[in-house]
Amino acid sequence: xxxxxDQKRRRAQQDYNGGLGLCPARQLLETISSKxxxxxxxxxxxxxxxxxxxxxxxxxxxxxxxxxxLRSLERDGLVSRTVTSSVPVRTDYQLTPVxxxxxxxxxxxxxxxxxxxxxxxxxxxxxxxxxxTRVE
Amino acid sequence: xxxxxDQKRRRAQQDYNGGLGLCPARQLLETISSKxxxxxxxxxxxxxxxxxxxxxxxxxxxxxxxxxxLRSLERDGLVSRTVTSSVPVRTDYQLTPVxxxxxxxxxxxxxxxxxxxxxxxxxxxxxxxxxxTRVE
DNA sequence: CAGCATCCGCAATGATACTG
DNA sequence: CAGTATCATTGCGGATGCTG
Numbered sequence: 001x002x003x004x005x006d007q008k009r010r011r012a013q014q015d016y017n018g019g020l021g022l023c024p025a026r027q028l029l030e031t032i033s034s035k036x037x038x039x040x041x042x043x044x045x046x047x048x049x050x051x052x053x054x055x056x057x058x059x060x061x062x063x064x065x066x067x068x069x070l071r072s073l074e075r076d077g078l079v080s081r082t083v084t085s086s087v088p089v090r091t092d093y094q095l096t097p098v099x100x101x102x103x104x105x106x107x108x109x110x111x112x113x114x115x116x117x118x119x120x121x122x123x124x125x126x127x128x129x130x131x132x133t134r135v136e
Numbered sequence: 137x138x139x140x141x142d143q144k145r146r147r148a149q150q151d152y153n154g155g156l157g158l159c160p161a162r163q164l165l166e167t168i169s170s171k172x173x174x175x176x177x178x179x180x181x182x183x184x185x186x187x188x189x190x191x192x193x194x195x196x197x198x199x200x201x202x203x204x205x206l207r208s209l210e211r212d213g214l215v216s217r218t219v220t221s222s223v224p225v226r227t228d229y230q231l232t233p234v235x236x237x238x239x240x241x242x243x244x245x246x247x248x249x250x251x252x253x254x255x256x257x258x259x260x261x262x263x264x265x266x267x268x269t270r271v272e
Numbered sequence: 273c274a275g276c277a278t279c280c281g282c283a284a285t286g287a288t289a290c291t292g
Numbered sequence: 293c294a295g296t297a298t299c300a301t302t303g304c305g306g307a308t309g310c311t312g
Contacts, residue, residue: 026175028249028256033169035304039162051274062306067275077259088273089312098255105241105248112241113164119234120167121160123213187294198286203295224293225292 031076032102036061036069041099041106044079048094078102167212168238172197172205177235177242180215184230214238 031037036058043049043057055066070093073079078099084090095103167173172194179185179193191202206229209215214235220226231239 024253024257025246025249028253029174029245030171031256032245032249033171033174035166035169038165038169063275064307065305068305075260075263076256077263078256083274089275091274098252098259101252102248105244108241108244109168110161110165112238113161113168116234116237117160117164120164120212120214123234124211127211127213199295200287201285204285219294225295227294 028076031072034069034072036065037073038106038109040066040069040073041078041095041103042110044093044095044099045103045107048082048092051091051093054093073099164212167208170205170208172201173209174242174245176202176205176209177214177231177239178246180229180231180235181239181243184218184228187227187229190229209235 039058039061040054043054049057051066051070054070055061055063058066061069070079070081074081074093077096079093080096082092082094084092175194175197176190179190185193187202187206190206191197191199194202197205206215206217210217210229213232215229216232218228218230220228
């Protein structure tokens with residue numbers, strides 16, 4: 001078998017997440033870092049929303065991604081799903097207590113972004129403009 | 137010519153942002169949400185690190201991804217890069233003041249993950265158990 | 273209306289080899 | 293050692309159509 005360095009690295013990463021148990025936190029971090037997670041969390045901040053409502057709140061999210069994200073959040077116990085078996089099926093999503101605790105952190109993240117977006121925007125322009133000026 | 141890789145990334149981001157017409161804050165949020173960003177930030181928490189050292193700290197990061205992430209962070213003014221033009225080129229990375237302010241938030245995120253990983257792990261098992269009643 | 277399955281294009285990511 | 297370009301692969305994410 002030609003298990004080159006690629007396999008080894010990938011195995012290392014997988015083991016890091018699952019086997020060692022020393023860093024399940026990282027696994028969680030990566031879950032949170034998912035593109036739509038923060039947006040869905042913020043959308044559910046005010047209360048429960050239906051699938052269609054959620055989709056309206058989160059701009060640019062396809063039905064597939066939304067469902068996928070919600071499943072992930074539900075699996076992690078951050079979001080609870082309530083299905084009402086009426087004729088038109090109604091499904092409501094809302095944050096669990098654990099979800100709310102994460103929301104608190106997400107708010108801080110959002111706050112930081114709002115506070116520093118000017119600095120970052122400026123830094124970006126400066127970087128893009130003077131990229132050929134190397135520091136030595 | 138040396139901008140090709142960066143231009144690709146930049147183009148991708150702008151393409152996404154342009155399609156949705158988003159506020160800069162959300163743009164920043166997505167930057168932070170990048171998979172390796174938090175890990176690199178945490179690695180640089182204690183002080184400056186060289187490229188190779190950084191790579192050792194962040195498990196599973198390829199050289200390409202690391203460089204790419206660092207470039208992104210440098211562009212946003214969160215990380216500063218210091219190149220020493222000695223015979224073996226030495227490059228050190230360290231957080232900027234703005235980077236440190238983000239690090240503070242990242243710490244909270246990490247703290248949350250550590251505090252809640254047990255709950256989440258439990259929720260996951262429970263969820264998976266319920267789903268596995270229907271195995272082929 | 274909720275959500276799952278399928279096809280598919282493209283961006284993200286990795287490996288490799290090459291500069292300075 | 294740090295960094296880049298190039299090619300190959302994959303998995304994300306979008307679109308569509310079908311089920312309950």
